[in-house]
Amino acid sequence: MPQEPEARGPVVTPVRVVIALCLFAPFVAMLWVGSYAKIEPTFIGIPFFYWYQMAWVVFSTLLTMVAYRLWQRDQAARKAAREGGASQ
Numbered sequence: 001m002p003q004e005p006e007a008r009g010p011v012v013t014p015v016r017v018v019i020a021l022c023l024f025a026p027f028v029a030m031l032w033v034g035s036y037a038k039i040e041p042t043f044i045g046i047p048f049f050y051w052y053q054m055a056w057v058v059f060s061t062l063l064t065m066v067a068y069r070l071w072q073r074d075q076a077a078r079k080a081a082r083e084g085g086a087s088q
Helices: 016-029 046-084
Strands: none
Touching: 016 046
16 A cells, blocks of 8 residues: 655744844845945944944854854754654
């Protein structure tokens, strides 16, 4: 008797959309140069152009960590759903 195909959840979920936005936001922020190509406001004497980019280094790291944690949670939930569905 042939086995039934594995039931998969949807590929695009709200969690995956949030993950994509977390990973996409730094690219948009850095490629939109016109938004930060200025000197003022300065921060401890550093022009905006430079400290804005350095702030995005830290912010990008945080966003990547959030995306990774969400991805781990999503994969664990899918694995649990697969194993739970297989035992029924």
